[in-house]
Amino acid sequence: MATKKKKEERDTIYLVPHTHYDAIWAFTKEDYFYINMLLILKEVAELIEKTNYRFLVEQTFLLEEVEHRYPELFEKLSKHIQAGKLEIVDGEYLMADTMLPAGETLIREILVGKQYAKEKFGVDVPVMWQADSFGLNAQLPQIYTKCGYKYVAFRRGIPENKPSEFLWEGLDGTKILTHWMPLGYRAGLDLTKLEESYKKLKALAATSQILMPSGSGVTMPQPETPDVVEDWNSKRGKEALMKVATPREFFEALEQETKDRELVVRTGEMYSGRYSEIFPDVCSTRMWIKQGLADFENWLTCVERWGTITWLLNTYYPSDELRESWRKILFIAFHDVIPGTGMDSGYDEVKQYMSFLKTYMAALCPRIFAELVDEESRLGEYTRFIEGGVESESGDIIVFNSLSWEVKNWLEMDLNFQQGQVVSIGGLKCGTEEIEVEVIRFTRYTDDSLKYVRIGFVATVPAIGYKVYRIIERDPRRLPFDPDFIRIHGNTIENRFFGVEVDPVTGLIDVVHKRGSTRSTTCKANELVLEEETGDLYYHRQKLCIPLKTETGEGVKYGSFRLKNFSIDKSPLRRVINVDTDYYSLRWPYRLTEKMEPRIWRHRFLECSKKIVVYKGLSRIDFFTTIIDKHPRTRNRVRFCTNIKSDSYVCGTQFGSVTRPLSEVRCDQQDEFESWVEQPRGVYPSQQWIDYSDDKGGLTVIHHGIPENEVRDGHIYLTLLRSVSMLSSDGKAGPAVPVPDARELKRYTFRYAIHPHEGDWRTATSYRRAHEFNVDLDAMQLPRDVKLPHQRSFLKIAPLSVMLSALKRAEDKVGVILRFYEANGQETKTEITLFKAPTDVKVVNMLEEEDQALTKEVIQEGTTLKLTMNPFEIVTLRLEF
Numbered sequence: 001m002a003t004k005k006k007k008e009e010r011d012t013i014y015l016v017p018h019t020h021y022d023a024i025w026a027f028t029k030e031d032y033f034y035i036n037m038l039l040i041l042k043e044v045a046e047l048i049e050k051t052n053y054r055f056l057v058e059q060t061f062l063l064e065e066v067e068h069r070y071p072e073l074f075e076k077l078s079k080h081i082q083a084g085k086l087e088i089v090d091g092e093y094l095m096a097d098t099m100l101p102a103g104e105t106l107i108r109e110i111l112v113g114k115q116y117a118k119e120k121f122g123v124d125v126p127v128m129w130q131a132d133s134f135g136l137n138a139q140l141p142q143i144y145t146k147c148g149y150k151y152v153a154f155r156r157g158i159p160e161n162k163p164s165e166f167l168w169e170g171l172d173g174t175k176i177l178t179h180w181m182p183l184g185y186r187a188g189l190d191l192t193k194l195e196e197s198y199k200k201l202k203a204l205a206a207t208s209q210i211l212m213p214s215g216s217g218v219t220m221p222q223p224e225t226p227d228v229v230e231d232w233n234s235k236r237g238k239e240a241l242m243k244v245a246t247p248r249e250f251f252e253a254l255e256q257e258t259k260d261r262e263l264v265v266r267t268g269e270m271y272s273g274r275y276s277e278i279f280p281d282v283c284s285t286r287m288w289i290k291q292g293l294a295d296f297e298n299w300l301t302c303v304e305r306w307g308t309i310t311w312l313l314n315t316y317y318p319s320d321e322l323r324e325s326w327r328k329i330l331f332i333a334f335h336d337v338i339p340g341t342g343m344d345s346g347y348d349e350v351k352q353y354m355s356f357l358k359t360y361m362a363a364l365c366p367r368i369f370a371e372l373v374d375e376e377s378r379l380g381e382y383t384r385f386i387e388g389g390v391e392s393e394s395g396d397i398i399v400f401n402s403l404s405w406e407v408k409n410w411l412e413m414d415l416n417f418q419q420g421q422v423v424s425i426g427g428l429k430c431g432t433e434e435i436e437v438e439v440i441r442f443t444r445y446t447d448d449s450l451k452y453v454r455i456g457f458v459a460t461v462p463a464i465g466y467k468v469y470r471i472i473e474r475d476p477r478r479l480p481f482d483p484d485f486i487r488i489h490g491n492t493i494e495n496r497f498f499g500v501e502v503d504p505v506t507g508l509i510d511v512v513h514k515r516g517s518t519r520s521t522t523c524k525a526n527e528l529v530l531e532e533e534t535g536d537l538y539y540h541r542q543k544l545c546i547p548l549k550t551e552t553g554e555g556v557k558y559g560s561f562r563l564k565n566f567s568i569d570k571s572p573l574r575r576v577i578n579v580d581t582d583y584y585s586l587r588w589p590y591r592l593t594e595k596m597e598p599r600i601w602r603h604r605f606l607e608c609s610k611k612i613v614v615y616k617g618l619s620r621i622d623f624f625t626t627i628i629d630k631h632p633r634t635r636n637r638v639r640f641c642t643n644i645k646s647d648s649y650v651c652g653t654q655f656g657s658v659t660r661p662l663s664e665v666r667c668d669q670q671d672e673f674e675s676w677v678e679q680p681r682g683v684y685p686s687q688q689w690i691d692y693s694d695d696k697g698g699l700t701v702i703h704h705g706i707p708e709n710e711v712r713d714g715h716i717y718l719t720l721l722r723s724v725s726m727l728s729s730d731g732k733a734g735p736a737v738p739v740p741d742a743r744e745l746k747r748y749t750f751r752y753a754i755h756p757h758e759g760d761w762r763t764a765t766s767y768r769r770a771h772e773f774n775v776d777l778d779a780m781q782l783p784r785d786v787k788l789p790h791q792r793s794f795l796k797i798a799p800l801s802v803m804l805s806a807l808k809r810a811e812d813k814v815g816v817i818l819r820f821y822e823a824n825g826q827e828t829k830t831e832i833t834l835f836k837a838p839t840d841v842k843v844v845n846m847l848e849e850e851d852q853a854l855t856k857e858v859i860q861e862g863t864t865l866k867l868t869m870n871p872f873e874i875v876t877l878r879l880e881f
């Protein structure tokens with residue numbers, strides 16, 4: 001605990017004039033440019049020139065735009081920044097939401113922003129100023145420290161309010177000096193109430209240093225501020241000296257005063273509504289943005305990895321394309337964009353960005369792979385590939401794995417042939433390995449040869465590598481003993497991992513997990529739960545204490561789900577369960593339903609098609625759920641009912657995982673939370689996966705861009721969408737602006753999966769399963785007569801608990817940046833195998849700079865690097881070749 005302040009110490013109040021910049025929210029991007037550039041920053045520049053005024057600016061995206069549009073104003077701002085009168089805090093390209101984007105995206109926000117600040121103004125940014133992000137993830141102390149920050153000031157998510165200054169400890173043990181803003185960033189906004197704010201802040205402060213932010217979102221500067229401060233000091237200066245200051249001044253004084261004191265240490269994520277709103281329900285607002293960001297983050301990091309490999313093979317690196325794409329992703333990751341909390345027209349540009357990225361990436365990926373194939377083939381003299389006994393041969397298909405371990409996964413691809421080239425496809429062959437294929441659809445020439453075919457197969461591909469297959473027209477050879485199988489008896493599907501029993505009346509499935517010689521039902525899976533929604537972009541609200549309806553019949557008496565179609569498609573490699581069901585708001589009779597069958601169905605407001613896939617040889621069940629929602633004011637969730645007994649569960653987070661309590665939220669909220677600023681909502685965000693386990697085993701639920709989850713009464717819920725029509729229905733979280741596009745009356749397809757398992761999330765390597773589901777294998781058809789090795793790995797990281805985050809060309813265009821992290825929460829001896837030996841290896845920070853505080857030892861033995869990683873540690877290496 002911090003020691004008490006000495007009585008003789010005089011308080012110092014740091015009144016910090018500021019404005020919080022929103023790229024979009026209640027206004028459009030252009031509106032905010034006009035307000036911030038011409039109405040705020042222009043006046044700030046003049047005030048600083050004429051008085052001892054101070055101000056701060058948060059995000060370099062705005063400064064970059066000032067530079068392009070108003071060079072004279074930019075020159076004035078530059079002078080003030082270099083003089084320390086206008087301080088850059090936060091320093092990100094755009095202030096990201098820290099719970100929903102991937103960890104690598106958060107690093108790039110900082111990297112791009114801090115680079116700009118250094119290049120344009122020659123300044124570092126030591127203060128992370130989290131003015132408005134909706135909670136802070138548990139790895140930020142490590143991320144911020146390794147991005148060169150010394151201090152953190154934040155507004156939302158504190159679980160304990162006293163003291164307001166503390167050391168924040170991340171998952172890996174990194175600590176950073178932190179200040180929580182007890183009165184938000186408006187503490188000193190009303191200059192007539194500084195006395196009242198001072199008393200409240202003093203009561204919570206750990207020292208005599210008092211930070212008093214004086215601003216708000218898009219707020220004009222107050223020219224009278226220096227006079228107000230002078231008047232304060234003439235009357236109260238002996239008790240508490242006030243100065244117009246910047247956050248850096250406050251933190252440096254705080255650091256000096258606490259150097260011989262022991263501050264309170266707080267650990268983990270800052271995600272509590274006790275003292276400030278964090279708006280957990282935004283995790284299910286405007287789901288197309290969440291899905292889109294998940295798509296493009298995965299896509300871009302994979303392109304970056306393969307672009308780096310092609311560059312190391314002395315060929316092309318798509319630097320301009322990657323730069324442009326990353327900046328669009330960083331805009332989408334902004335803290336009012338990815339949560340979906342702005343007015344409708346603000347997202348027109350987001351839609352344009354996503355359309356651009358989809359077109360750009362669709363062209364860039366094949367281009368990178370083609371470059372790699374050309375280079376491998378050009379350099380691929382026969383002698384090159386007989387090293388280690390690996391020979392080259394012509395192939396028809398090449399499959400790429402973008403993950404840092406060997407992956408076995410399903411993929412589908414399209415093939416086109418010249419007339420007479422191929423008559424049939426019986427399987428694929430790589431060396432002595434032969435595998436089965438599923439022909440999904442095809443067309444033929446008049447001579448009966450194949451013109452076009454779409455195939456699916458399960459490929460096993462080396463880490464960050466490829467495998468080349470040749471088409472065989474006969475059936476593949478069978479192994480003498482193949483442990484993998486898939487079969488069906490009636491409506492029960494089995495593979496070697498589990499059984500799936502389908503209820504033909506509802507289309508729901510029971511998953512029966514095999515544990516040795518025993519079998520037990522893990523869950524009833526994939527049940528739609530339709531709930532009332534009377535909330536807005538920020539909050540889910542409902543008056544009913546029961547659902548509108550579930551597929552098993554819970555809910556109000558009038559409506560019901562109705563199974564329309566049910567079928568099971570069979571192939572040698574998988575079974576696909578197809579279920580079509582609709583929701584009707586009225587069925588008749590609606591009384592005595594236990595004894596009377598419904599005869600009339602009316603008011604169909606939701607159509608749902610489910611595809612449930614069980615694979616031969618894979619321990620995962622995939623779900624593809626398409627919803628056409630015509631029902632306003634509803635929340636749509638999918639439920640997995642388990643018999644697991646545990647009082648907590650584990651969620652994937654950026655660069656690791658966190659343990660969370662089960663939800664105890666009920667319709668009649670408990671009195672114990674009445675004093676909270678925001679009562680518990682029961683829902684949380686997750687990165688790609690959640691796991692609910694007990695001593696008998698567990699269930700990992702994996703998702704792609706469906707972050708909101710709740711675990712309650714043994715049930716796991718994923719929120720698919722919420723239909724709302726107001727930005728803020730009561731005008732408290734924001735203006736009461738209609739947002740008709742947020743009613744979500746559109747077609748959605750949701751992708752998620754389950755992995756039943758023995759042991760806990762570590763035993764199941766839930767993080768690895770989630771990455772395999774989210775990062776597809778890529779494949780392309782090879783030109784004829786191209787010779788490549790059967791398979792090749794360019795980078796492998798062992799053990800499996802160490803995950804690759806980034807493989808990219810360094811910002812100086814000379815070295816290569818390799819970033820990875822420990823995902824099990826355990827000290828781990830790590831071995832990295834490269835495809836060529838580096839001439840130099842350095843541990844660097846996330847800004848790609850050498851840092852004396854980073855003392856990690858890396859042992860190089862040729863193409864192998866060895867090091868020991870701490871629990872949940874993130875390591876960045878700079879390699880030169």
